[in-house]
Amino acid sequence: MAAPLIEMAHKKPGRRKSDPALNRLAPEDQAAHAWYRFNLSFPPHLVRDYLADFGIAPGKRVLDPFCGTGTTVVECKKLGIEAEGTEANPMAAFASGVKVDWSVSHRAVVEFAEEVAAAALQRLDREGVADSDPLHEMRGRRAAPILLGLPHECHALLLENSISPRPLHKALVLLEEIDRRSARRAHPHARLALARVLVNDASNLHFGPEVGVGPPKADAPVVEPWRLLMREIGSHVAILKDRADVHARVRLADARSAMKLLEPGSIDAVFTSPPYPNEKDYTRTTRLESVVLGFLRDMKELRSFKQGLVRSNTRTVYKADDDDQFVAGNRKVQALAEETERRRIEMGKTSGFERVYHRVTRLYFGGMARHLAELRPALKPGAMLGYVVGDQASYLRVMIRTGELLAEIAQGLGYDLVRIDLFRTRLATATREQLREETVVLRWPG
């Protein structure tokens, strides 16, 4: 049955649905959310709107199975609502876990920041490396400093030129000083702050929206932006401390197989944005900070990390993958995959990536079917679910209506389709068509 389509566009009269502001973090939402965030995460107000719509209040428990950098779990905790998250990317799982840890005191964070910054600056000064004033360094110039670097197998994982040698050196010195104090309460917050500084201040990366490498910076301050961010985190935990005891837990786990870790019948609502088949490689988005902070040490670890993800791009497909079996009987998914392969052959496209487009399509929807099937025992009867997904046309311009297909798969697994809301649209450069980003609203009847 076709679902009614409700255009929400986030309830701001006159706001265009392609307006990038729909995604931005509002100034009043900065606390915890801003500590570290994927640039395309959905905004906290979207979570609030759906929790209100689902009738979720304190006393209820919400799950985000693809929790990324934690917008849902953070927002729930802010509202006094219990939250569970799972995430397969170790860097993102770490970030979400820290973002819901508000039991550290303001003082502990600020003292840690001042002590570590002083120690790192002293060390850099002895080596003749200035954090933020290279001119000053030139004036008092001694022999060229010996810069720290990453072990070869780690460096090989980075996107080429993603960070220049001098900012990397400063980040590694700072990290050593942070990790020397690993027993302190503010230690995880300090590592997370370094992750954000690495990306936002120290690196040559840009996000537009895919991660790319811009012109290399010869140098960039690292210690000072980190110290300032730590002070901001300190002031945020002071604001959030009243909610520090509200349960919020994030597990490093695969949402296709780990839903059994959740207590049966414990989840009142799900709000999430799973990956969709858009060629986005989440392992590249977080590569620099994952490597520097030691979450990713060699090719083997990268491979096992990729294997824990829903297949949503051609770089993370393996021979043994078999999630496609979960949609073997779905005619629409099969027809879409066949059309993609037919078009590839007609167009004479033969690259390794193009040859697996049809396979990723099946594996993606199969992985989501597996997740939705696994999830059922954890849900309370009547639980409401919101899945934010987008259409795609990047596989030889074949339109993949992700929301529609996901809704159909969910219905086949016993979920009720409540409606599909339009969140925003974006123009597909290849087809000049508007691609829809939607929230598929489901209900688990029990």
Ligand SMILES: C[S@@+](CC[C@H](N)C(=O)[O-])C[C@H]1O[C@@H](n2cnc3c(N)ncnc32)[C@H](O)[C@@H]1O
């Ligand atoms: C669109 S992002 C979620 C962004 C999130 N809403 C936020 O606030 O940052 C999708 C996330 O799903 C994660 N993911 C992909 N496959 C997964 C799986 N099998 N299990 C758990 N997480 C997975 C990715 O690593 C990525 O972080």
